Amino acid sequence: MKDLKTEILNILAEDSTKNRDTVAAMVGIDRAALDQAIKELEEDRIILKYTAIIDWDRINTEPMVYARIDVQVQPQREVGFDDIARRIGGFPEVKSLMLVSGKFDFALMVEAPTMMEVSNFVSGKLSTIDGIKSTWTNFVLKKYKENEVFYGEEESDKRQAVLL
Amino acid sequence: MSFQPDHYITEDIKAIPPSGIRKFFDLCANSKDIISLGVGEPDFVSPWTIREACVYSLEKGYTMYTSNYGMLELRQEIVRYLYERFGLSYDENKEVIVTVGASEAIDMALRTLLNPGDEVLIPEPCYVSYQACTLMSHGKPVMIPTTAAKEFKLTPEDIEAKITPKSKVLMLSYPNNPTGAVLTRDELLALAEVAKKHDLIVISDEIYSELTYEHEPVSFASLPGMKERTILVSGLSKAFAMTGWRVGYIACDAEFIQAMVKIHQYTILCAPIMGQIAAIEAFRNGIKEVARMRTEYDHRRRYIVKKAKDIGLDMVSPEGAFYAFPSIEKFGMDCETFATRLLQEKKVAVVPGNAFGKSGEGFIRCSYATSMKQIEEAFHRIDQFIND
Numbered sequence: 001m002k003d004l005k006t007e008i009l010n011i012l013a014e015d016s017t018k019n020r021d022t023v024a025a026m027v028g029i030d031r032a033a034l035d036q037a038i039k040e041l042e043e044d045r046i047i048l049k050y051t052a053i054i055d056w057d058r059i060n061t062e063p064m065v066y067a068r069i070d071v072q073v074q075p076q077r078e079v080g081f082d083d084i085a086r087r088i089g090g091f092p093e094v095k096s097l098m099l100v101s102g103k104f105d106f107a108l109m110v111e112a113p114t115m116m117e118v119s120n121f122v123s124g125k126l127s128t129i130d131g132i133k134s135t136w137t138n139f140v141l142k143k144y145k146e147n148e149v150f151y152g153e154e155e156s157d158k159r160q161a162v163l164l
Numbered sequence: 165m166s167f168q169p170d171h172y173i174t175e176d177i178k179a180i181p182p183s184g185i186r187k188f189f190d191l192c193a194n195s196k197d198i199i200s201l202g203v204g205e206p207d208f209v210s211p212w213t214i215r216e217a218c219v220y221s222l223e224k225g226y227t228m229y230t231s232n233y234g235m236l237e238l239r240q241e242i243v244r245y246l247y248e249r250f251g252l253s254y255d256e257n258k259e260v261i262v263t264v265g266a267s268e269a270i271d272m273a274l275r276t277l278l279n280p281g282d283e284v285l286i287p288e289p290c291y292v293s294y295q296a297c298t299l300m301s302h303g304k305p306v307m308i309p310t311t312a313a314k315e316f317k318l319t320p321e322d323i324e325a326k327i328t329p330k331s332k333v334l335m336l337s338y339p340n341n342p343t344g345a346v347l348t349r350d351e352l353l354a355l356a357e358v359a360k361k362h363d364l365i366v367i368s369d370e371i372y373s374e375l376t377y378e379h380e381p382v383s384f385a386s387l388p389g390m391k392e393r394t395i396l397v398s399g400l401s402k403a404f405a406m407t408g409w410r411v412g413y414i415a416c417d418a419e420f421i422q423a424m425v426k427i428h429q430y431t432i433l434c435a436p437i438m439g440q441i442a443a444i445e446a447f448r449n450g451i452k453e454v455a456r457m458r459t460e461y462d463h464r465r466r467y468i469v470k471k472a473k474d475i476g477l478d479m480v481s482p483e484g485a486f487y488a489f490p491s492i493e494k495f496g497m498d499c500e501t502f503a504t505r506l507l508q509e510k511k512v513a514v515v516p517g518n519a520f521g522k523s524g525e526g527f528i529r530c531s532y533a534t535s536m537k538q539i540e541e542a543f544h545r546i547d548q549f550i551n552d
Contacts, residue, residue: 011463022540025470026463155209157534162192162202162513164292164341164520 004029008037009046016050055151057143064111066140067118069126070104072133081105084131093121104136115139180299183292185519188504192513199542201530202513204341206405206486210442211453214404217445218438226437232429233421234262234413235440241447242413250373250383252391258418261425262435262443266371266399266412268428271297273367273395273414274333276423278303282332285364287318289489289520289527291341304330309523312491315480316343317351320358327362334364336384339372342520342529343489344465344482349382356387367395371412372485374403374454377462379483385415392417402485403454404446409439461486464532464539475547486533489517493526495550503528510545 007027011018024034041047057063071088075081081099088106089097096109112118118137127135143151170178183189192202209215233239239256246252254260263269270293274284280302286294288307298305306326310316323334336355338347347355359366368384385394399412412435414424428434468488472479479490492502499516506512506528515531517524532539 007459007463010459018536019540022467022536025467026536028466028470157207159203159205159207160193161195161198161200162189162515163204164515 005037005041005046008034009041012038012047012050053147053149062113064113065115065118066143067110068138068140069108069110069122070136070138071106071108071126072103072135073105074131074133075105076131084129087129088126091121091125093118176300176302180296183519185500185516188500188507188516191504191507195507195511195513198507198511198513199534199538199545200513201532201534201539201542202515203531203533204487205407205533206402206457207533207535208405208457210404210406210409211446211450213449213453214406214442214446218442221441222438226441228437230262230434230437230440232425232434233260234435235437235444238262238440238444238447239413241444242415245447246383246396246415250381250386252383252386252396252415254415255418259421260413260415261421261428262440263399263412263414263428264432264435265401265410266369266397267293268432269397269399269412269414270294270367270369271300272424272427273397273420274298274301274303275427276420277301277333277365277367277395281330283328283330284333284335285323285326285331286335287322287337287340288522289316289340289342289517289524290335290337291369292520294335294337295521303333306331307521307523309521310343310345311523312478312480312489312527316340316345316489317347318355319351320354323355323358323362331362331364334359334366335369336366337369339376339381339484340487341372341485342487342515342517342524342527343480344485344487345480346376346379346381346484348379349387352382352384353387356384356390359393360389365393365395366390367397370396370398372402373398375458375461375486376484377458377465381484395420400443400446404443404450405453405457406439406442406446409436409442411435411439411443461532464536467536467539468530468532468543471543471547475543475551477546477550486531488530488532489524489527490530491527499525499528506546506549510549512542512545512549 011023011026020034021031024031073084076083085097088094093110093112094108095111098107100107110118122135122137239260242260243254243256246254274297278301281304283304283306284298285306285308287310295305308322308326310318338345366384370383373381385391385396396415401407465482469481472490477490479488482488492499499518503514503516515529517527517529
């Protein structure tokens, strides 16, 4: 069997709201041991945050604008990409930030209320950071799937109610 | 005299008892908003890579018959899988046949082996087709009850007690539907001795072999001297969540295959090519999905074991398949009454144990091939039902 903490993490990654007594039973330990394991995972920042995947477009009257921005930078002596990553990632508009291989160095997911604000962020803040050579902005037209979940309706159980 | 269909139906078919719990099934089918722990198939949809491969093959025009034995590529994959997973070695050209699910495989094996009156030793409770298929092959089913006291495990003594000069076939089905019992290598070795001693052919239905949770699965055919006397029956339905594709297989001695292919070619011709192509993809790229599903079943299983204990439901801890088989004896109802009342009063469907033979009386089968959320709610309701 897999390492206990990995098993707990897999269950929480799927549904972090799952009843803790249930989770304990699922991995075969008692509740106190589970709480202790989760506490350690939180303290070690293995678990960073509990959140929800939300289909904002269905609830917001003014839907947010999302963009993936590819960024080419000049890595700096001694700190490589890390220093500039921290500068870029500090902006609240930046929802996620990754160093990637290929033509560009960073891939960012950016979120703002309007296209204008995304543009202002890119031209006014992002591209003026020292070391940034170029940016490439791709506005998101439609989201289909995020964190393993498809947007839209849940699939129904098509099986017969009883089967031997 | 009016036309009476009954006059034309063979005595053999009439002798097969209809499912005693048809009424209960109809009741389930007509109930709305129930939580079902009654389903004997995975709640997962076949992995996308498998479905996608099939769609692509249809676009490419793969809509024809295949070899009676099944596509060579698929037989090669089966052979490779059996070798890697169970250390078995078969020849894809002579010792494997692709069937329409394990169900066809069981029927074909019995029809190939049984002369009228030959006895088939069938441990019970068990899947419902063994007895019926034996009767349809003019054989005589000899049921061997297994008990909760012995964790529903078949022992050499159980077999010995039922041996007659007519005993010919031993049916094994571990991991077991409905009990979830699994036999260890040592326990299987003990049965192998009996098979040798009484010269029995073993049909080993290993359809649930990917779903064991405490020990690595052991194939009966992998035991010393057992390959030659074992008809290994398996399929992709449970492991890969591919029930509707109807792809199973038999691996065994070439002479048995030669005999069986006669039945297969004149009745079935071949398993549908769509399912076969999907099965090839499953063996090539679906194995990691099997592991993922197994982990999920295991989580549910452990939850049920804990929950059953908490609410006072006596149960042998299941070690395989996706079934728990708790006893309901202490509640003073037979299993059908229990299941019917649970359905009517709490809207939870389970299968009365007697659906799997007389020795299943006093038990219910709870399938955990359903989401954790549903299982939690179902056990909450079962708790209310037995304790309020």
